[in-house]
Amino acid sequence: MMMHDFSYRGNELYCEKVLVRDIVKKVGTPLYIYSYKTFVEHLRKLQRAFATVRPLICYSMKANSNLAILKTLVDKGAGLDIVSGGELYRARRVGCPPEKIVFAGVGKSFEEIEDAIRYGILLFNVESVPELELIERAAGRLKAKVNVSLRINPGVDPQTHDHIATGKAESKFGLDIQTATRIFADKSRYKNLSLCAIHVHIGSQIVTGSPFVEAFRKTLRFIDKLAKQGTVIKYLNVGGGLGVIYDSENPQTAAQFARRILPLFKGRKFKLVFEPGRFIAANSGILVGQVLYVKQTQVKNFAIVNVAMNDLIRPSLYGAYHGVLPLKRNTRAPKEVYDVVGPICESGDVLAKDRHMQELHPDDYIALMSAGAYGFVMASNYNSRPRAAEVLVRGSHFEVVRKRESLQQLVEGETIPAFIA
Numbered sequence: 001m002m003m004h005d006f007s008y009r010g011n012e013l014y015c016e017k018v019l020v021r022d023i024v025k026k027v028g029t030p031l032y033i034y035s036y037k038t039f040v041e042h043l044r045k046l047q048r049a050f051a052t053v054r055p056l057i058c059y060s061m062k063a064n065s066n067l068a069i070l071k072t073l074v075d076k077g078a079g080l081d082i083v084s085g086g087e088l089y090r091a092r093r094v095g096c097p098p099e100k101i102v103f104a105g106v107g108k109s110f111e112e113i114e115d116a117i118r119y120g121i122l123l124f125n126v127e128s129v130p131e132l133e134l135i136e137r138a139a140g141r142l143k144a145k146v147n148v149s150l151r152i153n154p155g156v157d158p159q160t161h162d163h164i165a166t167g168k169a170e171s172k173f174g175l176d177i178q179t180a181t182r183i184f185a186d187k188s189r190y191k192n193l194s195l196c197a198i199h200v201h202i203g204s205q206i207v208t209g210s211p212f213v214e215a216f217r218k219t220l221r222f223i224d225k226l227a228k229q230g231t232v233i234k235y236l237n238v239g240g241g242l243g244v245i246y247d248s249e250n251p252q253t254a255a256q257f258a259r260r261i262l263p264l265f266k267g268r269k270f271k272l273v274f275e276p277g278r279f280i281a282a283n284s285g286i287l288v289g290q291v292l293y294v295k296q297t298q299v300k301n302f303a304i305v306n307v308a309m310n311d312l313i314r315p316s317l318y319g320a321y322h323g324v325l326p327l328k329r330n331t332r333a334p335k336e337v338y339d340v341v342g343p344i345c346e347s348g349d350v351l352a353k354d355r356h357m358q359e360l361h362p363d364d365y366i367a368l369m370s371a372g373a374y375g376f377v378m379a380s381n382y383n384s385r386p387r388a389a390e391v392l393v394r395g396s397h398f399e400v401v402r403k404r405e406s407l408q409q410l411v412e413g414e415t416i417p418a419f420i421a
């Protein structure tokens with residue numbers, strides 16, 4: 001099955017029906033390019049796989065929160081998983097219905113909580129007792145009844161990179177079962193809250209069903225215990241975390257995932273909520289750059305490109321793998337082994353290591369694949385590099401959905417105080 005809509009026709013890379021080189025000629029590089037079709041298809045895969053239970057699929061916008069992407073997904077029925085006031089603002093800008101918004105994160109501020117209550121979001125995913133008390137206070141002030149889901153930490157190893165594992169006992173996320181039990185036992189203390197949901201998210205880029213099954217089993221046992229004490233759970237939010245193909249992974253498909261987990265929930269009355277980010281966004285985008293220099297040392301060949309860790313930090317931060325494809329393929333060209341590196345003054349500014357690929361030359365364009373999730377959203381201005389532009393392709397159309405940052409924007413908000421003059 002087609003994983004995404006970036007492919008060669010002849011020897012030229014296309015996004016859907018558009019020649020990537022045509023976009024690059026017009027918009028320049030570094031450049032993120034997204035496929036509308038791939039985004040929608042991945043949402044649909046989940047919608048289809050779980051059609052029988054009609055879940056609420058809240059796209060986790062931290063993965064890619066460009067307004068055009070959010071609008072695309074919201075129009076196709078997705079809700080949104082938000083983690084900040086900024087993400088709430090984006091959700092509102094695309095008109096996401098409040099009853100399709102869930103709010104997660106360990107450090108919500110009072111102001112963010114109030115704004116979300118005013119907008120009337122569906123659920124707060126609560127991660128600590130002090131947070132619960134703060135939401136109670138905000139709800140009281142606004143005379144609102146607020147739905148809360150407790151994020152429990154099931155103590156499961158998701159078998160993924162340490163930095164993106166969140167369900168282990170020592171992680172900062174969620175509440176252990178004992179604490180959650182106590183909170184439910186004390187629920188009458190929270191007059192303005194309805195403790196009606198459970199949330200569980202154990203980590204990201206999880207490629208097999210087993211960690212999910214283990215976590216959900218534990219969660220269901222907890223829900224059964226609550227039922228005996230008279231607590232009815234109306235929503236079970238099972239988080240995100242579905243793994244994708246970056247290299248040679250063989251992750252479960254949406255259908256396989258559904259077959260594996262749906263039996264667990266048979267006969268249950270609660271509504272399932274999902275928060276997928278990477279599954280929808282990762283393969284839906286690429287990051288295009290241009291070779292500046294090819295540098296040969298005694299031990300390595302470096303392809304120095306105009307894309308850097310400030311544009312895509314995943315390889316530096318997690319040792320993550322992103323495929324590298326030339327926009328113009330030449331199957332007869334000699335092969336070489338390259339480290340693809342950026343111009344930033346850090347030895348960690350590596351985008352790809354030891355890649356066996358066609359010989360590269362200055363001015364060649366390359367695409368870093370599967371960069372649609374946790375790409376642009378994690379970009380910074382390090383080394384005073386303006387952030388990349390973003391383009392959305394649909395069929396034979398494309399449009400810039402975020403302009404390249406200008407040098408002027410780079411210093412916007414900075415001032416030189418008189419006292420240093």
Ligand code: LLP
Nearest residue numbers: 060201204205240241242275276277278374
């Ligand atoms: N729900 C919660 C509560 C989360 O913390 C996350 C991701 C998601 C949903 C979405 O997870 P996904 O379906 O995308 O796996 N920057 C890292 C990933 C960090 C994930 C943070 N939380 C990376 O580039 O791999």
